[in-house]
Amino acid sequence: xxxxxxxxxxKLDKVAGIVGAATGLTRLQRRFNSGRTVxxxxxxxxxxxxxSAGLWLQIAHPDSAAFLAIMTVWxxxxxxxxxxxxxxxxxxxxxxxxxxxxxxSGHSIGxxxxxxxxxxxxxxxxxxxxxxxxRLPSFWRPEVGTDWFALAFFLLAIEANVATLAASAKLPEDxxxxxxx
Amino acid sequence: MSRKDLAEKVGVNPQTxxxxxxxxxxxxLELALRVAQVFKVPIEVLFSFKPFPSVAQxxxxxxxxxxxxx
Numbered sequence: 001x002x003x004x005x006x007x008x009x010x011k012l013d014k015v016a017g018i019v020g021a022a023t024g025l026t027r028l029q030r031r032f033n034s035g036r037t038v039x040x041x042x043x044x045x046x047x048x049x050x051x052s053a054g055l056w057l058q059i060a061h062p063d064s065a066a067f068l069a070i071m072t073v074w075x076x077x078x079x080x081x082x083x084x085x086x087x088x089x090x091x092x093x094x095x096x097x098x099x100x101x102x103x104x105s106g107h108s109i110g111x112x113x114x115x116x117x118x119x120x121x122x123x124x125x126x127x128x129x130x131x132x133x134x135r136l137p138s139f140w141r142p143e144v145g146t147d148w149f150a151l152a153f154f155l156l157a158i159e160a161n162v163a164t165l166a167a168s169a170k171l172p173e174d175x176x177x178x179x180x181x
Numbered sequence: 182m183s184r185k186d187l188a189e190k191v192g193v194n195p196q197t198x199x200x201x202x203x204x205x206x207x208x209x210l211e212l213a214l215r216v217a218q219v220f221k222v223p224i225e226v227l228f229s230f231k232p233f234p235s236v237a238q239x240x241x242x243x244x245x246x247x248x249x250x251x
Contacts, residue, residue, distance in 0.1 A: 036196070096193035098206050172205035 037085040039168040044161035047077050051157035058150040059140045067150035074153045077160035085167040102167050110163030114155045121151070191215040204232065 004010060020026035054070035081087055086106045088095065095103065125141040132138040142148050184202075188195040191212060200206035201216075208216070208228070217224040234242075 096197050097209050097212060098197045098200065099194060172200055172203070 038083045039171055040084055040164050043080055044164045047073055048161050051154050055150055055154050062144055067146050070150050070153040074157040077157050081160055081164050084164040085171040102170060106163040106167030109166035110159040113162040114159040117158055118155055190219050
């Protein structure tokens with residue numbers, strides 16, 4: 001309900017309402033207050049692309065602090081996850097059986113994805129090492145400390161975003177009359 | 182009884198009750214028993230392998246039966 005009283009405050013309230021509606025902030029705030037979760041489709045994919053770009057930057061410039069960029073992506077992924085079906089916006093002390101199952105299955109899929117990437121990465125690094133020993137053309141493998149930091153945050157970003165995507169895909173569509181509760 | 186009331190009685194999120202109604206979520210045996218206990222009915226009255234007919238369909242069939250018998 002718009003504010004009524006002081007004319008300047010009324011106008012400011014109106015402007016805030018327009019800005020909120022245009023940017024989607026009002027909808028986001030309403031969603032946050034309701035404690036309902038958001039099914040993410042594209043944001044985790046964008047974050048995965050950004051994490052991959054950060055890793056590429058670390059490979060291209062090992063002396064740079066590109067791992068900090070990947071760490072930032074991972075931290076943003078955590079924030080996004082809080083709004084997702086595996087977050088706990090309601091602040092519930094105990095999740096019910098459906099929510100618990102969703103959290104477990106989401107994280108299981110995320111962990112499997114991260115594990116798969118880690119296993120393939122280890123095999124690739126091993127092959128790169130062998131190729132170098134027998135003087136064959138080799139490729140990148142972690143050498144300095146920041147490389148390892150970058151890989152750790154990259155795997156964490158994969159787990160977080162794949163878990164969010166999996167849980168979002170598993171959550172059924174919103175109930176039409178949910179607002180009336 | 183609203184979803185919220187039932188959810189409080191059986192200890193789940195109201196959204197879970199909505200998904201149960203819609204058939205989007207299969208409850209554990211414990212939750213199914215708790216819901217049946219709230220309504221004081223046998224569990225098979227609430228949950229079935231076959232989808233339940235709609236209220237409108239049930240009323241129509243009942244009306245047809247009454248018309249045939251009467």
